[in-house]
Amino acid sequence: MNIRRMWLERDLGVKQQWSEFLMNADLIPDDQLDYTIGLYDQEKLIGTGSIFRNILKCIAIDPSYQNENLLSQIVQALREKLQEIGYQHYFLYTKPKNSKLFHSLGFTEIVATAELVFMEQGFPDFKDYLVELKKHERGTKQNAAIVMNANPFTKGHLYLVTEAAKRSETVYLFVLSEERSLFDAKTRFELVREGVRHLANVVVLPTGEYMVSSATFPSYFLKDQAKASIAEVQAVLDATLFKEKIASVLSISTRFVGEEPFSAVTEIYNQAMKKTFGSELELVVLPRKKINGEAISATKVRALMEQENYAAIKPLVPLKTFVEIMKQNNK
Missing domain, CATH: 3.40.630.30 (Gcn5-related N-acetyltransferase (GNAT))
Known part of the structure; x- marks a missing residue:
């Protein structure tokens, strides 16, 4: 052999x-x-x-x-x-x-x-990750979570966070640590942190490899190619890990997501969360913020970046994101 x-x-x-x-x-x-x-x-x-x-x-x-x-x-x-x-x-x-x-x-x-x-x-392993999360616990009771890639951080993302912050004592905002995006993990994390700095009850945290990562949900990064059946199995795994292992560490009772008119895989994920969470965790789906009747999306922003249409990008993103986009496109 x-x-x-x-x-x-x-x-x-x-x-x-x-x-x-x-x-x-x-x-x-x-x-x-x-x-x-x-x-x-x-x-x-x-x-x-x-x-x-x-x-x-x-x-x-x-x-x-x-x-x-x-x-x-x-x-x-x-x-x-x-x-x-x-x-x-x-x-x-x-x-x-x-x-x-x-x-x-x-x-x-x-x-x-x-x-x-x-x-x-x-x-370091999953137990180490949970210990790190515990250090950021606010001690509040009515807590929510949001998980986002923010590639890049838009006014649509900001709207979702702002609405969650109005309805919760603390919002734990997880930014994907995965390096499979146009904007690297460090840049995305900083843009999110700067973008929500004025919201005192929002805590920005990394996902590590335990939320929407190549390990837990690889189909998320292959949205144009992923088979629905495989994506669903992976989405259930990711949602189960969040519900059973992560939410309890920070006393999270609600997860906020934006409605998903663009990506079939993300919609599969939203549906998997709804089914997996059941009555134990509330899933709140908010309508996307629109400008001139069109929903804001990071996908749209990236397409406009390719066209170098900065005038169209500017109303869709916070100032810090816009500065970073100009920097990226002028490299």
Whole structure:
């Protein structure tokens, strides 16, 4: 038996073999991969595993070889690759029936749904993230949360935060830490913090890798390509993690979102939250702020940036955002 790299993009035959192997294992072949290995018995594929960023995924073993401790060989090979790249902390998706196997390999469960178990290994971990959140607790009772990418921060975002702040003692405003946007995470965080500085009951926090990230909800960043069924499974996982593990740390009872007329994936997410939260967390969907009859969106702002139409951008964003846009476009 030997492990070797599978070049899925270079060899359609290998990709076909890999896809069929995963489907036979009741897994969906995932195109969002950086690195894939195959475990072979001579030329027969008997196991596989992949990496995307610091996430282990698409791990499967031929059932007739299940007792030969091959899973640990695949996981170890993937861990070594991650460490070679520089990761000391990584995530794993698996089916509930397999979670004990991965637990025995040193992974810790973060959250589970009917379809997925989300696990991690390494540090800093989820417990460390919750400890950091706890430091920002205001001690109030009527608390709300908003999670936003703010790519970039617009007057639509500001309207959502302002309305939430009117209805809550404290608003915990989470800004995505994921680096998969036009504006980097540090810039987006600073623009949001500056944009809401006048709202004394708003606390701006990073999401880390535990809300709407490549780990919890990768389809969010592939809105034009994501399959609805996959997006829904991921959205439920993300919503469950928020409801069961994060909201309680900050005594959050309400989550505010804007209505979503533009993105099918974001609308799937809103619906998944509504269903997952049930009666335990209130989901408030606010109409989008409009200017001249048109809803403000970050997507629209980015399109106007490409056109260098600064006159059209200016009414849609706070001054600090506009200054940053001018800076970005003049690089």
